[in-house]
Amino acid sequence: MTGPPASAARRDSPPGPEFELRLYVAGQTAKSLTALANLQRICETHLAGQYRIQIIDLTQTPQLAAGDQILAVPTLVRRLPTPIKKIIGDLSNEARVLVGLDIQPVIV
Amino acid sequence: MTKICADRPPSLAKAPTGIAGLDEITGGGLPAGRPTLVSGGAGCGKTMLAVEFLVRGATQFGEPGVFMMFEENAADLTANVRSLGFDLEALVAQKQIVLDYVHIDRSEIEETGDYDLEGLFIRLGHAIDSIGAKRVVLDTLEALFAGLPNHAVLRAELRRLFRWLKDRGMTAVITGERGDGNAITRHGLEEYVADCVIVLDHRIDEQITTRRLRVVKYRGTAHGMNEYPFLIGSHGFSVLPITSLLLDHPVSVQRVPTGIARLDEMLGGKGVYRGSSVLVSGSPGTGKSSIAAKIVETTCRNGERALFFAYEESAAQIVRNMRSIGIDLEPWIDNGLLEIHASRPTLQGLEQHLVMIHDLVRAFRPTVVVVDPISNLTMAYDDSEVKPTLMRLVDFLKKQQITAVFTSLTSGGDTDSGLDDSQLGVSSLMDTWLLLQNIEFTGERNRTIFVRKSRGMPHSNQVREFLLSDAGIDLVDVYLGDQRVLTGSARVAQEAHERVAAALRAQDHQSKLRQLASRRTAIEAQIAALQAEAETEAEEVHLVIAQETLQQKTTQQNTDAMVRQRNGAAGRAR
Numbered sequence: 310m311t312g313p314p315a316s317a318a319r320r321d322s323p324p325g326p327e328f329e330l331r332l333y334v335a336g337q338t339a340k341s342l343t344a345l346a347n348l349q350r351i352c353e354t355h356l357a358g359q360y361r362i363q364i365i366d367l368t369q370t371p372q373l374a375a376g377d378q379i380l381a382v383p384t385l386v387r388r389l390p391t392p393i394k395k396i397i398g399d400l401s402n403e404a405r406v407l408v409g410l411d412i413q414p415v416i417v
Numbered sequence: 418m419t420k421i422c423a424d425r426p427p428s429l430a431k432a433p434t435g436i437a438g439l440d441e442i443t444g445g446g447l448p449a450g451r452p453t454l455v456s457g458g459a460g461c462g463k464t465m466l467a468v469e470f471l472v473r474g475a476t477q478f479g480e481p482g483v484f485m486m487f488e489e490n491a492a493d494l495t496a497n498v499r500s501l502g503f504d505l506e507a508l509v510a511q512k513q514i515v516l517d518y519v520h521i522d523r524s525e526i527e528e529t530g531d532y533d534l535e536g537l538f539i540r541l542g543h544a545i546d547s548i549g550a551k552r553v554v555l556d557t558l559e560a561l562f563a564g565l566p567n568h569a570v571l572r573a574e575l576r577r578l579f580r581w582l583k584d585r586g587m588t589a590v591i592t593g594e595r596g597d598g599n600a601i602t603r604h605g606l607e608e609y610v611a612d613c614v615i616v617l618d619h620r621i622d623e624q625i626t627t628r629r630l631r632v633v634k635y636r637g638t639a640h641g642m643n644e645y646p647f648l649i650g651s652h653g654f655s656v657l658p659i660t661s662l663l664l665d666h667p668v669s670v671q672r673v674p675t676g677i678a679r680l681d682e683m684l685g686g687k688g689v690y691r692g693s694s695v696l697v698s699g700s701p702g703t704g705k706s707s708i709a710a711k712i713v714e715t716t717c718r719n720g721e722r723a724l725f726f727a728y729e730e731s732a733a734q735i736v737r738n739m740r741s742i743g744i745d746l747e748p749w750i751d752n753g754l755l756e757i758h759a760s761r762p763t764l765q766g767l768e769q770h771l772v773m774i775h776d777l778v779r780a781f782r783p784t785v786v787v788v789d790p791i792s793n794l795t796m797a798y799d800d801s802e803v804k805p806t807l808m809r810l811v812d813f814l815k816k817q818q819i820t821a822v823f824t825s826l827t828s829g830g831d832t833d834s835g836l837d838d839s840q841l842g843v844s845s846l847m848d849t850w851l852l853l854q855n856i857e858f859t860g861e862r863n864r865t866i867f868v869r870k871s872r873g874m875p876h877s878n879q880v881r882e883f884l885l886s887d888a889g890i891d892l893v894d895v896y897l898g899d900q901r902v903l904t905g906s907a908r909v910a911q912e913a914h915e916r917v918a919a920a921l922r923a924q925d926h927q928s929k930l931r932q933l934a935s936r937r938t939a940i941e942a943q944i945a946a947l948q949a950e951a952e953t954e955a956e957e958v959h960l961v962i963a964q965e966t967l968q969q970k971t972t973q974q975n976t977d978a979m980v981r982q983r984n985g986a987a988g989r990a991r
Contacts, residue, residue: 333536335535335536335539340531340532340533343530343531344530347530367535367536367539368539371539371540371542371543372543374536374539374540374543375517375540378519378520378521379536379540380519380521380534380536380537380540380561380564380565381526381532381533381534381535381536381537381565382532382533382534382535382536382539383532384532384536385529394525394527395525395526395527396526396527396528396529397526397527397528397529397532398528398529398530398531398532399529399530399531399532400529400530401529401530401531402528402529402530405527405528405529405530406527406529408527409527409529
């Protein structure tokens with residue numbers, strides 16, 4: 310009963326996306342697809358309406374790898390809010406993703 | 418049978434490093450298109466070697482390169498290598514080199530699942546493609562072990578990385594931190610890089626650091642197995658092979674006069690060969706430096722350049738002291754034909770000295786090099802190190818056709834056994850060996866010189882006395898007689914003694930001759946008197962004879978007259 314209203318309240322309050330996330334992948338690999346699916350699920354669950362995801366495929370734009378110091382793929386970079394945070398892996402460990410992105414989990 | 422080497426199939430392709438000495442040891446460079454591991458402790462010069470490999474590849478061999486660094490950033494690296502004369506900024510601007518700083522901070526990285534290092538591959542691939550690189554440096558990959566918690570993934574990825582580099586035909590240098598004990602690298606990188614492993618080391622021995630390099634492994638090629646000293650000088654990295662393995666330097670028949678006429682006379686009348694090495698050894702104060710200075714002065718007088726490395730005296734002191742024996746070096750310093758480099762042997766390691774000599778010789782291009790004295794280097798270093806160092810120096814100078822003069826202090830006093838143990842075992846490297854000795858006799862010490870050996874020319878076997886005066890250096894014959902050799906005032910006294918004796922003898926002869934002459938005169942006078950007497954006597958005898966004859970005649974006539982008279986009277990009587 311308490312879950313949806315809280316969620317609704319959070320969804321309504323901010324005018325724009327609070328979280329700007331950038332996911333670096335290398336081509337359409339199984340790991341990339343898993344990571345993207347995991348990310349979308351986690352964001353929808355915990356950051357609904359407050360996030361924006363940008364996907365960068367390094368095989369298409371390799372020059373972008375140096376900018377965010379990308380070494381491992383997939384890497385998820387939290388550009389906003391500052392400070393910048395970086396997590397690596399296919400995001401299958403949700404708890405770690407939440408810790409890494411510093412997100413207060415929404416208790417469902 | 419010995420021609421087998423010539424028919425041998427071409428060996429492994431090599432990518433020359435351009436680093437002085439390293440290409441000699443490795444027989445041409447690092448394995449082309451393969452990774453090479455360079456390992457060493459902190460401050461060993463791994464990064465310097467890697468940078469020089471790239472810079473020389475880009476500037477000398479037309480092979481652009483990518484430098485991927487994990488520890489220091491591009492600005493720091495550029496600043497650090499500028500002191501070696503490498504301008505990375507310019508090379509980056511010319512698209513000859515790409516610098517990529519990979520920063521990993523463990524605290525920034527949270528592992529959330531499965532991952533790989535494709536990002537690194539993409540970055541590297543992108544950098545390689547952007548300039549058409551042929552060379553890659555990864556300095557140092559081991560930072561990844563600190564940055565990435567999952568070593569299983571990392572190791573798998575490293576294995577893939579090396580294979581990938583090989584597939585792309587990159588000649589790569591991978592640096593790694595020296596591990597504890599016998600491990601070549603802390604994280605065992607050597608297990609991925611199987612082609613060539615170079616270990617750098619620096620050791621402190623009696624407070625002096627020496628850097629050393631060793632090729633631990635080089636698959637598919639013969640290589641120098643020894644440890645080679647190297648250093649990082651103002652011209653970059655240089656490795657000094659113990660000696661050039663071949664004795665193939667050019668030889669000259671030209672002679673270099675020593676400037677001491679009698680010494681040249683002892684050396685076949687013309688002096689030493691150009692490009693030969695001359696050892697001048699002797700106990701303290703026998704005049705080694707003076708001979709060296711004289712050779713230097715003569716060289717400059719002939720309009721050639723000379724380089725003087727002094728390990729005992731400062732340049733000003735040498736000039737002052739040599740002036741006292743009539744050798745003025747100052748004008749030659751002023752007009753740039755002579756350079757004196759004075760330093761303490763302990764200033765730096767032996768190899769640094771050697772490299773300094775190399776650098777200066779290359780820059781100054783002298784025809785004569787003096788090292789005064791080589792024996793001083795042994796005070797600071799182990800004998801076992803000095804000989805190979807000198808051998809390298811001798812080889813280097815010979816190759817350049819530079820006449821080398823080494824002085825050596827003999828510590829063993831004047832005895833013959835002492836003379837031999839102090840040559841650092843280098844006399845066999847020398848073409849000409851002048852031995853200076855002090856002879857103590859009748860309360861004074863005198864200098865003597867002799868040519869102990871001189872390859873390829875007739876040389877005097879005589880010991881000469883060696884005189885230093887304000888008029889210069891001169892050699893005089895020693896006094897040989899009475900079964901001994903006399904020098905100095907003993908020689909002078911003996912010579913005076915002989916002169917007096919000779920003068921006395923001459924006087925004696927003359928007086929004898931005079932006596933003889935006067936006696937002859939006297940005898941002749943006597944003869945004349947006797948003759949006169951004889952003549953007088955003869956005259957008297959003749960006179961008497963004449964008188965008696967006359968008398969007899971007269972008497973006969975009288976008798977005859979009487980007979981005639983008597984006969985007349987008787988006839989009348991009949």
